[in-house]
Every structure is written in structure tokens, then in C-alpha cells.
Amino acid sequence: MSISNRYRDIQERIALAAKKSGREGDAIKIVAVSKFVEWGKIQEALQAGVKILGESRAQELVQKYGKPQEALPPDVAIHFIGNLQRNKVRTVLRYVSSIHSVDRDDLILEIIKECKKNEKRMSVFFELNTAEDTKAGYRNLDDLSRGVELALKHDELEVTGLMTMAANVNDDEQKRLSFRSLAACRELLQRRFPNLNNLELSMGMSNDFEIAVEEGATIVRIGSLLFEGIQT
Ligand SMILES: *Cc1c(COP(=O)(O)O)cnc(C)c1O
Numbered sequence: 103m104s105i106s107n108r109y110r111d112i113q114e115r116i117a118l119a120a121k122k123s124g125r126e127g128d129a130i131k132i133v134a135v136s137k138f139v140e141w142g143k144i145q146e147a148l149q150a151g152v153k154i155l156g157e158s159r160a161q162e163l164v165q166k167y168g169k170p171q172e173a174l175p176p177d178v179a180i181h182f183i184g185n186l187q188r189n190k191v192r193t194v195l196r197y198v199s200s201i202h203s204v205d206r207d208d209l210i211l212e213i214i215k216e217c218k219k220n221e222k223r224m225s226v227f228f229e230l231n232t233a234e235d236t237k238a239g240y241r242n243l244d245d246l247s248r249g250v251e252l253a254l255k256h257d258e259l260e261v262t263g264l265m266t267m268a269a270n271v272n273d274d275e276q277k278r279l280s281f282r283s284l285a286a287c288r289e290l291l292q293r294r295f296p297n298l299n300n301l302e303l304s305m306g307m308s309n310d311f312e313i314a315v316e317e318g319a320t321i322v323r324i325g326s327l328l329f330e331g332i333q334t
Contacts, residue, residue: 135307
């Protein structure tokens with residue numbers, strides 16, 4: 103199967119899962135996770151209709167998108183989804199329009215600092231740790247909530263949504279609980295901060311995106327299934 107066939111297949115599966123949560127498939131955005139993916143395959147994905155690429159390493163951003171001949175079309179965005187070190191923020195901001203992996207306050211402060219310097223705004227997602235086998239993410243709602251409060255004081259940041267990764271287990275119900283707790287976190291935050299509404303939920307990967315969509319995902323991040331035809 104080609105990348106474009108797989109993309110259509112994924113869209114259909116998303117639409118079916120969306121129906122179960124009373125939504126239309128096109129309400130859900132797809133981040134095509136192109137980390138470690140070569141330029142030719144990225145081109146194929148863009149031809150198939152991909153509008154958002156997901157990358158997770160600063161160095162790879164420079165290598166892949168730093169060359170003028172490999173510039174992306176203006177309607178294609180890159181979202182940063184990986185663990186982000188403070189000293190990489192400056193580089194990352196040059197390439198991406200959104201960061202899904204904000205997981206600590208010192209990172210927020212660094213993003214604000216670099217945005218100020220470059221007169222930029224940045225869309226950010228706050229990552230909640232909902233699975234014990236991963237290290238990334240705020241550990242609990244209160245810590246995350248304080249991060250959101252800090253971000254809301256600064257015009258440089260647009261608080262776009264929340265992100266999580268489910269445990270990498272073969273237990274669908276456990277994954278579902280991860281996604282459900284992110285959705286619950288959104289409700290609590292929107293009650294706590296009245297000027298936050300319609301927060302996005304970035305959740306679901308190749309092996310669990312349908313469960314995530316059933317639980318309310320508005321953005322799924324899919325790499326291996328789209329580019330390799332496998333679920334890792
Ligand atoms: C790699 C990655 C994905 C995509 O994972 P696949 O299983 O290849 O779909 C999604 N989110 C994050 C944060 C990732 O690092």
C-alpha cells in the first residue's frame with residue numbers, strides 16, 4: 103500500500119471512531135509524525151494531503167527543513183512533539199508553529215524568552231503524564247495547572263491544548279483510562295480558567311488512535327502506520 107492509500111485508510115478509521123463519540127472525522131486533525139522519515143516519503147505524504155508534520159528532534163529539523171530547496175509549502179506546519187531541552191528551544195522555534203510537549207515550567211519560561219527576542223507567538227500543548235512507563239509530562243493536574251497559569255500571563259504563548267501518551271501496553275482499557283484522564287483534565291482546567299475554551303486534546307498514536315478518538319482526541323499523532331505500514 104502507498105502512503106496515500108494508508109493516509110486515506112487512517113482517515114476512514116478516524117471517521118468511524120469519531121462517529122462513536124458523536125463527531126465527524128474531519129473534526130480531527132492528523133499529525134503525520136515524520137521523525138526519522140526521509141524527504142521523499144514526506145513529499146508523498148504531502149501529496150496525499152498531509153498538512154501537519156510531527157518532529158521530535160531539533161537537529162533533525164535543521165537537517166531536513168533547513169535547506170532552502172526543501173522548504174515546505176506555506177500551508178504545511180511542523181509541530182514539535184518530542185522531549186525538548188531548554189538549549190534547543192531557540193532552534194525549534196524557528197521551524198515549528200506548535201509544541202505539544204511542554205512538561206515543565208523552566209521550559210515555558212525559555213519559550214517565552216525566545217519568543218520575546220524574536221517577536222513571535224507560539225502555540226503550546228501541556229503534556230500530562232497519564233502512564234507510569236513514560237517519564238515525560240507533568241505528574242499531576244495541579245502542577246500542570248500552575249504551568250498553564252504561568253503561560254496565560256504571557257501573550258507570547260497561546261495555550262492550545264493538552265497532550266498525553268498512553269502506556270505502551272497491550273491493554274486497550276488501560277490506554278482508554280489514560281485518554282479519559284486527559285479529557286477530564288481539560289474539563290477541570292476549563293472550569294479553573296474561564297478564558298480557556300475548546301482546548302485541543304493531542305492523543306493517540308499508530309497503535310491506539312481509534313481509542314483516543316473515541317475518548318475525544320482532536321489531534322492524533324501517527325508515524326509508523328502511515329509511513330511504514332506497521333504499528334510498533
Ligand atoms: C513517535 C511519536 C509518535 C508516533 O508514534 P507511532 O507509533 O510511530 O505512530 C507520536 N507521539 C510522540 C510523542 C512520538 O514521539
